[in-house]
Amino acid sequence: MSEGKKKMSNRVFRAIMIPIIVVLFALILGVTIAMHSFSKVMNFWFGAGETVITPAEGTEDWNTDYYGKNSGSKEKASENAAKVSGQLQDEGTVLLKNAGNALPLDQSKEREKKVSAFGWSFSYPIYGGTGSNKLDPEGYITPQKGLEEAGFTVNGELVSEYTEWAESSTYQGITGMMDAIMGKYSDISCAGRPMNDFGYADWDVIEMSMTSDIANAAAEYSDVALVYLSRQAGENGDVPTTMGASTFANRDGSRNFGFNEDKHYLQLTDDEEQLLDSVTAAGFEKVIVVLNSLNIMQVDDLENDDRVDAILWVGGPGEIGFRSLGNILSGKTTPSGKTADIWAADFTKDPTFCNFADPDHYYYPYMRDITKLSHMYTNINETNTPYKGGAMVQYEEGVYVGYRYYETAHDIGQSGFDYDEAVTYPFGYGLSYTTFSQRIVGSSLDGDEMSVTVEVKNTGNKYAGKDVVQLYLTPPYHEEYGIEKSTVSLVAFAKTGLIEPGDDTTVTLRFTKDDLTSYDHETNKCYVLDDGEYVFSLRSDSHTVLEYEGEKQTVSWTNAERKIYNAEHDGARRTEREAQEEHKAVDADYTAAVNVFDDALIDAEMDKMTVLSRADKFARMPDAVTDEDRVASADLIAALQRYEVKEDPAANMPVTGADNGLSLIDMRGLDYEDPVWEELLDQLSVDDMLKLVEFGYGTEEISSVNARPTYAADSPQCLQYAYWSGVGGADSELLNAYPCLNVIACTWNVDLAKSMGDAIGEEGSQWGVSGWYAPGLNLHRSPFGGRNFEYYSEDPVISGKMCAAMMEGASAKGLLGYVKHFALNDQESFRQGYLYAMNNGVCTWADEQTIRELYLRPFEIAVKEAKMTINYINDSNGGWGQRTMSACITVMSSFNRIGSEWAGASYGLLTQILRNEWGFRGQVMTDFRNTQKAGGSYYYMDKDAMIAAGGDSILATTVDRTGDPWLDIESATAVNRLRNASKNVLYAIAHSNGMQGIAPGSIVSTKLAPWEIVLILANVLIYAAVAGGIVWIVLRTLDEKKHPDKYKNKKRGSAV
Structure with a gap:
């Protein structure tokens, strides 16, 4: 055969x-693994597989519309959500100042209409806000549109001045994370x-x-100047306590707005x-300031x-x-909002100021040497712990947070304290x-059960309006008992309906004797x-x-004998007994609330703190962290081990x-302790448990x-359709963005909060x-909290009551709220370390006392008081039964540690308090945790520690069971814990809208998603190509052995 005709x-x-075969094989394998690891992202973009419910014979016509979804629609849900949003903002807007009755504006006057x-x-x-709450404002009502819809004419030339300036002006900033870390601007x-x-x-x-030219020209146009000021905030960072160089990350401020070493972010x-x-020099008749700020602001001036x-x-x-x-x-709407935080005159004099966040937290280059940050321990590192570092925050103000400090300081006569100088607007003011x-x-x-009945009358003669009834407690204080008590604390509240001028209404405030107790730690x-005497004002x-009529509106009650609520004295409080009753065995004792954090709150660390006390009339105010404080004790280092x-x-x-033969729908309506649950759990494989x-x-x-x-969404302000939710579609823009939770708190209207829960619950049902x-x-x-807009208030009672109402509304539609972040995640700084420089909370x-009375109290109210009534099929003919149960059966734990223990792995928090004391049954999920090992280091959010402590599931979007495994899923201990956690997850699903449309006996299956079908076809084609390539190589090799003269081969020389 000639050389030219020989085969390669x-x-x-x-x-x-x-190489082609290897590349194709690696490519399809990698793509397949990636697409399945990010299956919810794929579902979001390309559609999820259809769930098919095949009813058992004879059940086809049973009513399984447990939440009334079939009588609604996405469009109706969206319309209702918008209506409720408007009501929330109507009642949550707070009128802080109105000198000379400047408002409302008189639109009959042409120059006030403009x-x-x-x-x-x-x-x-x-x-x-931003982070998990991030919104897409396209199509939202803008400030200008809101004014125009209300009948005002907006000065268009002035608007153009601003937009033209903005489009032609720049500042020096960052475009992303790496810019911040590398100092690139x-x-x-x-x-x-x-x-x-x-x-x-x-x-x-x-x-x-x-x-002055622009301002004067605007004053020629109208008599009214509206001045809009705003402040933003977001997840994973608190707002700056200084607007100096550290905030602007190694910049001198010459190219930035707001740079001032002597001011903080919440000042003008x-x-x-x-x-x-x-503006004020331009001659306007009325100057009105609008604060579009996610946090309260320092506005005493x-x-x-x-x-x-x-x-x-x-x-x-x-x-x-x-x-x-x-x-x-x-004037179409009369404002009725009341502040949900006290507005201090100088935020830097607040007791929390010196023990909150870190002024240099924003200086990202410090991640290269985190010990330079003032709230970092200097001796926690990988030589003595599994961690690259450790941060701290000291709650030295104790129970005296917000108005509790300012009112108590006034009442006890703290030296040098003047209430009128210290406070701009009290808590509950509007x-x-x-x-x-x-x-x-x-x-x-x-x-x-206690109650106070109040008559409220509209004494005006022109405007109808709503008022808030606020009842405060002044408890007896005994210095010898050593229990800190605020002189004033909110005990109950209610909002009236709309009252016409001259009309009145009656409101009854209800509370319990447990609400008067204090914690003696x-x-x-x-x-x-x-x-002693308990005074209600x-x-x-x-x-x-x-x-x-000249008489102070107070009533009082005297407790003649001190009650001690532990097993040795008066037993558990009534609210503990009631919470535990549903799930308690007949012969079991009630669990009283007693200290559970003594080990986590290490003495050597707690002794570094001087907690604010009435005993010395607040003579020793909190101070900043010292160099000595930053040296971790041997006990803390010992506690921070793997x-x-x-x-x-x-x-x-x-x-x-x-x-x-059981299905999850069979569990709906059954008590958590029902033995049938064990039969259902026997059906699970270990792989099923891991999936859950x-x-x-x-x-x-x-x-x-x-x-x-099932699918879940993020954000207190909306059903945030993050990619991870796995549900998408062209109609997702119909989902509503409600006012922030701190605005909702300012309504002081629990009925309206419940309406919001109902509205977002219906959205959840329809989507x-x-x-x-x-x-x-x-x-x-x-006030500098980065996510204050995602939380209600500084007060635990209004927070808990508003949340409980919202949970009741949402759960009525089958949407389960994961109340978060349990607990003490009150700052964003260092919540889970410092970027990737620290793998430690x-x-x-x-x-x-501080933990229980303030920071756990809102969660306690939500767990104990929120109720839902669920429908379920309870007979062989498809008849319905009903069960009333807790509406709070899902909780999200927090990133931070409580003392030395990660909150998400605190047995005292998740089991002793949440489950044993409060009677909680359901799922506890961690905050976000993918496979994170901070550059190869051990990560503090240990899954085995979590599940042993009473946690149930991980908020993750990818799972690496090889690189970040459960330690030993072959052990009986591990599998029993997984089984219990799976029960808690399934218990929650069974009482959610995840059961909508399913009757007992139904078979549930899920079709392949469109992208899965394409992926399978791609796998078949590529593997066929790979197999074909391998076969081709083998056949050629065999053929060459039989017919060597057909192939070019330099070693054999030329063919004869």
């Missing part, structure tokens, strides 16, 4: 084909809000320099002060500035909230366009009801006791994979118990979302 040598052929809107934020407003356009996303933030407060900047000077006529706080108004502002300005009187007309204070280590806010699994020698391997506990944003199909896939990672229940310990040091 097999050596060359293999050199070409083998308005000139100042401030860069008018054109670039804030609708909500770019010119960023002012035509858009500065970046604030998961802590990578530009804190520039953009404002155009206002010339120099530019904003110049703006107000120009504005309140005392006679040039400013009115101040309104709108917070983060969500999708349509600026419509409410227009209606309030016009103005109206009308006036009200309130008087106590009855009370019942003798039993465990040192002596009796339990709750106590001290002897009716107030217009936390400071002002109301009078009626978790070691402790095997239970008595544990037996449970039954798995049984065929008992290792994934967030929903659950996978578990065919062994006919459990369909197939069963879980909602909200509401947020941490407290506003500091912040150590939060607080005494157990």
